[in-house]
Amino acid sequence: MCRLRTSRACNARGISRSMAIAVGVGVGEWVWWPGLALGAVPLLCLAVWHSTDAWYRAAFFLRHGGRRRLPPGHMGLPFLGETLSFVWHFKLARRPDDFIAAKRRAHGSGAGIYRTHLFGSPAVIACSPAANKFVFQSADNFGIRWPVPELIGHKSMVNVEGASHARLRGIILTAINRPSSLRTIAAVVQPRVVAALAAWADMGTIFASTEIKKVTFANIFRMFISMEPSPLTEQIDQWFGSLMAGLRAFPLDFPGTTFHRARKCRQKLNAVFRHELEARKKVDKKCDDLMSGLMCTEDEQGKRLSDEEVVDNMVNLVVAGYESTASAIMWATYHLAKSPAALAKLREENMAVSESKGGSLMITHDDLPRMKYTAKVVEETIRMANVAPMVHRVANRDVEYGGYTIPAGWPVLVWVRSLHTDPVYYQDPLTFNPDRWDKPAKPGTYQAFGGGYRICAGNMLAKLQITIMLHHLSTGYEWELLNPDAKINYLPHPRPMDGASMTFRKLRA
Numbered sequence: 426m427c428r429l430r431t432s433r434a435c436n437a438r439g440i441s442r443s444m445a446i447a448v449g450v451g452v453g454e455w456v457w458w459p460g461l462a463l464g465a466v467p468l469l470c471l472a473v474w475h476s477t478d479a480w481y482r483a484a485f486f487l488r489h490g491g492r493r494r495l496p497p498g499h500m501g502l503p504f505l506g507e508t509l510s511f512v513w514h515f516k517l518a519r520r521p522d523d524f525i526a527a528k529r530r531a532h533g534s535g536a537g538i539y540r541t542h543l544f545g546s547p548a549v550i551a552c553s554p555a556a557n558k559f560v561f562q563s564a565d566n567f568g569i570r571w572p573v574p575e576l577i578g579h580k581s582m583v584n585v586e587g588a589s590h591a592r593l594r595g596i597i598l599t600a601i602n603r604p605s606s607l608r609t610i611a612a613v614v615q616p617r618v619v620a621a622l623a624a625w626a627d628m629g630t631i632f633a634s635t636e637i638k639k640v641t642f643a644n645i646f647r648m649f650i651s652m653e654p655s656p657l658t659e660q661i662d663q664w665f666g667s668l669m670a671g672l673r674a675f676p677l678d679f680p681g682t683t684f685h686r687a688r689k690c691r692q693k694l695n696a697v698f699r700h701e702l703e704a705r706k707k708v709d710k711k712c713d714d715l716m717s718g719l720m721c722t723e724d725e726q727g728k729r730l731s732d733e734e735v736v737d738n739m740v741n742l743v744v745a746g747y748e749s750t751a752s753a754i755m756w757a758t759y760h761l762a763k764s765p766a767a768l769a770k771l772r773e774e775n776m777a778v779s780e781s782k783g784g785s786l787m788i789t790h791d792d793l794p795r796m797k798y799t800a801k802v803v804e805e806t807i808r809m810a811n812v813a814p815m816v817h818r819v820a821n822r823d824v825e826y827g828g829y830t831i832p833a834g835w836p837v838l839v840w841v842r843s844l845h846t847d848p849v850y851y852q853d854p855l856t857f858n859p860d861r862w863d864k865p866a867k868p869g870t871y872q873a874f875g876g877g878y879r880i881c882a883g884n885m886l887a888k889l890q891i892t893i894m895l896h897h898l899s900t901g902y903e904w905e906l907l908n909p910d911a912k913i914n915y916l917p918h919p920r921p922m923d924g925a926s927m928t929f930r931k932l933r934a
């Protein structure tokens with residue numbers, strides 16, 4: 426019995442031992458997995474994370490040895506680079522400025538340039554006044570390379586370089602940015618602005634971004650090609666919308682893609698402008714518009730633009746000047762709705778101008794020098810709107826800057842937005858404060874229109890259009906945002922998510 430009991434106890438002990446061994450093996454396995462997870466997986470992730478950066482650094486080292494250095498920074502994930510981080514900051518987190526702020530924290534401010542991999546290609550970001558100026562002004566070192574030149578127009582001024590660019594630029598500036606042309610434009614666009622605002626007041630509630638786009642487009646078509654609104658201009662507006670979407674899309678060209686649609690629309694737009702050009706040539710018709718300006722103006726050698734140059738530049742000027750101006754005007758109404766003190770000052774100045782002209786509704790180009798506060802509202806709006814957050818260039822050769830080398834062929838993204846929202850250059854930069862323009866901006870810190878030999882060719886025209894709108898808005902109307910705290914979308918362009926919906930009425934006496 427005792428033996429039996431002993432052997433049972435022994436058995437029991439034997440079983441528990443084998444169970445213990447079995448459990449021990451199980452525990453061992455379970456320990457191994459977390460160990461793997463905590464050790465090898467992060468190591469693998471780290472290897473993947475650094476592989477693209479290591480690849481480009483190795484390629485650079487093989488070319489240059491240790492004599493030269495790539496700008497500081499990181500190339501991000503394989504294939505995607507830092508595009509996900511860009512999308513995260515601009516689209517999901519809605520804190521676009523943190524994208525550059527994170528780089529400054531990680532790699533220091535240094536020379537104001539960083540290496541990165543964005544939109545499918547290695548690139549360098551320039552984001553300091555000095556670095557941006559260097560890129561803008563070095564025509565030999567940095568050129569233009571559009572992924573699909575055909576969409577923007579082979580003969581358009583943004584696609585050509587050197588002497589051809591200077592020639593086209595001279596002709597276009599004469600047609601749109603000189604005082605004589607701005608005088609005509611001021612007279613031509615105002616009746617439509619006056620009519621549009623009266624119609625908004627009748628509607629009572631508007632989506633400012635939609636309505637402002639409509640009136641800006643109608644005015645551009647009047648200024649550029651003397652066309653009045655019609656079903657055709659509505660169609661043309663849609664074709665331009667598709668063309669602009671295509672400029673931002675991945676160039677996949679088969680039916681159904683955004684890019685394919687953009688190409689088709691570009692052809693239709695070419696046909697419209699070409700048809701008008703031929704019609705004008707037949708009857709030798711001259712109008713007070715941009716198309717006639719481009720057809721008639723001669724360069725220094727007395728040569729006029731070819732038909733293709735006229736058409737490509739007409740299309741390109743609408744692309745450059747339509748959404749940008751409409752967006753800036755929308756932001757002016759938005760910020761003024763939130764800044765009653767600024768609106769009151771704007772009203773006072775514009776009422777005074779109007780009264781000094783015997784209550785005349787229209788302002789002329791010659792009134793502008795007196796509208797000093799209005800000019801500050803315009804600058805502040807453009808600074809904060811950042812409708813063109815970055816400007817694109819490409820390095821024509823290996824370029825040395827600040828002790829680093831920007832490799833030949835790499836795109837350079839001149840991140841102008843980062844200057845306008847940096848507290849080092851603008852106190853309390855996210856506050857709308859036209860009075861900050863009592864003093865000029867610190868040198869090189871205001872680059873909303875780019876800089877150097879390619880500085881925006883329509884900057885005066887854009888400012889004139891915003892000024893005209895501000896004059897008529899402030900002297901005749903009041904408005905309130907329906908959703909003052911609406912979230913802001915930053916892609917493709919900054920815009921309140923609700924389209925800046927607002928109540929709009931005639932100013933009470």
Ligand code: HEM
Nearest residue numbers: 583745746749750753813873874875876879881882883887
């Ligand atoms: C608020 C409105 C506008 C803003 C913020 C703006 C901004 C810019 C920027 C950042 C550039 C790039 C400059 C560079 O590459 O260095 C540019 C170029 C250009 N813009 Fe504007 N723009 C505006 C309105 C207009 C208007 C109304 C027109 C004409 C109708 C226009 C025509 C052009 C042209 C033709 C270029 C190319 C200049 C060249 O390559 O020489 N822009 N603009």
